[in-house]
Amino acid sequence: MSVEYVKTEEGMPPVAVVERPRWTPAKIVLWVVIALIAAAGWTMVAFVRGEEMSASWFVAAAVGSYLIGFRFYAKFIEWKICRPDPKRATPAELNDNGRDFAPTDRRVLFGHHFAAISGAGPLVGPILAAQMGYLPGTLWIILGVIVAGGVQDYMVLFFSMRRNGRSLGQMTRDELGRTGGIIASLGIILIMVILIAVLGVVIINALAESPWGVFSIAMTIPIAVFMGIYMRYLRPGKVIETSVIGIVLLVLAIIAGGWVHNSPVWSEFFHLDKVTLAWCLMIYGFLAAVLPVWVLLAPRDYLSTFMKIGTIVLLAVGILIVNPSVQMPAVTEFAFNSAGPAFAGALFPFLFITIACGALSGFHALISSGTTPKLIEKESQARLIGYGGMLMESFVAIMALVAAICLDKGLYFAMNAAEPLTGGTVQGASDFINNTLGMSGVETSPEILDQAARDVGEESIVSRTGGAPTLAMGMAHILHNVFGGPAWMSFWYHFAVMFEALFILTTIDAGTRVARFMLSDALGNFSKRFRDPSWTPGAWLTTAIMVAAWGSILLMGVTDPLGGINTLFPLFGISNQLLAAIALAVIFAIVCKMGLAKWAWIPGIPLVWDLVVTMTASWQKIFSSDPLLGYWAQHFAYKDALAAGETSLGNTEGVEAMSAVVRNTFVQGTLSIVFALLVAMVVVMAVWKSIEAIRKGSLPTTEEPFTETKIFAPAGLIARKPEREVQAQWDEHRSAGRS
């Protein structure tokens, strides 16, 4: 091992320690063991059939592969492209203002970054994809994060850090020109609207006709307001104390939900249908976006972070202790046809659309640029935070998948088949599963489904689509074995629904606010007053526009006669993956501009793969003649049927419902076309720039000029011995300066 101490100022301790580790026998043994663990996990998951398989093999395959990806592939990218400079100061050091720019401990920043990128997405997608069996989802989540998702997050973070923490939209404008920037920003706003709407559909599907759920989620509003007042006027800065009070009240609200469920009067009062809930959500979203943040948004964010950490740890512990056995087969027939009840479309390309977050998520590029890069202490830490943070999210996705595939298959399909298929009754659902579903080895009965609903304190669990209820059911099945026994199943179910609702509502609050700012920024080009965020009429107007935009799609989703999730979720996945295409295209162009075209395949592979997947999916959604799949095929089938004077088609009964399908498919089809076109334009511009750069060898990029660093921080998660020694020198230096 050779150790080099890097100094930038005479008389000061070193600012970095550069180690060139050698392979010692102990290290070789360690990595061989890790590789063997991964290989054992993969062998069990991929090849062994016909026996009871336990969930821990998934953990082995995932964790082993992550460690190898992080140590070898991410390191390779660091070497060949990013090349962190130990002497270079980061934006956090240069522009330190104790606020959005502030050098932050790497372990803390890892936590913040992870909390910002992970939400309901990695929990929902894998659950829906479980209809294809466990193998396709597992392969994509683990390999996808190593080759695509981690690469995108790490490189966007690194390049933004070299550009003073500029946002993805600004970077696109700087690297690809003004037009590219405008198109990318437009795409980002549209994608946010879709995202909020689909998350809204997910949470409404979990809450509709569930007095218990509606009551406990409704209680989060007074709880948050109380926390807000407490922190503003009584105990400013006592974040943990306030959060603990909030969590205790939250648990009480969940328990009280059980009383509401059992009381005929109150359960009637909180028994709301989907449309009412959609209006409640819109009113709530509007208020949350215009009220001062301390009232609602900030305290909710604390609750949400607390719950996020707590629940993920709880689920991990639950899976490891209970070690449930897998019920779903490795691959089902729905991987090869478009008849899957949870969402339509075969494995290629729809698996890669449905599981977005957890393998590759374009939305992360908005956090990896703009927010996190302004807080990093050292360039060398970007790999841990960007790539490592994404690996964590992927692990969350694997746990969600495990929770779904360990459920009884009949129960899984009864919950995830849309209402037109099951009729929303236990009899209809068991008829559908036993006779129509067409998957061997899956059966259920009305008694089983009734019992399952009673176990978790719900009136019915049939057609609870959207993933969130299935995850809650899976978590309840796992956690009641560790904590509380069968009597606690309903508590754990509603606990899980609550924490998903918290995530989603936080995303909706914050998303509406961010989208409002983007819109007023754009409108500021026409009328300067919109630029002033404290101008109330402007704030109200822009918020109303954004809420109307996602609200109309939300209403469309919850009233969709075909079942909102299976028509809208692909649009959500496509838009998220198209955002990834924009991010990867920008990275690709930057790598070429740096004169590193030789290594452009590193972002190039995920870019090409992502484009093939999203463009095929968009193509099928736009042009497929299969009405199960294509929005326009559906549109014209229903339009023709209406013109011919028919009053029903397939499972859709009545002229009104048929007109709704015509309208919905028109909107969905149009959005698919717009998204695909916007992204195609950005990609073409990126390729154009890259070709120009390759011809000339390199092009000037927009990196900030080099400034020497004056601070020290360890490079990796765990400080090494020479780093601890240097840290001690700095501590000594500081205390000497003070006395």
Add this chain to the structure above:
Amino acid sequence: MSAAHPLEDALRNPWTTLRRGGAWLHWYLKEIMGENAYLHYIESYERRHGTREGAMGEREFWRDHTDEQDRNPKARCC
């Protein structure tokens, strides 16, 4: 400063290790939840101005810290 490997120290004195681990977890939770924001602000202020004079008081800081999110909202991911 001890030159021994931290693992060695940890195994030699399990109670101290447990206490230190608990303290570390408490510190980490505070950091993640943002409870130490004022502390970091004061440190940063001192770094930049060479003194703590003129920095915001704790109450004032927290008010401003929350209101900052009104002016500069941050996205949360899906």
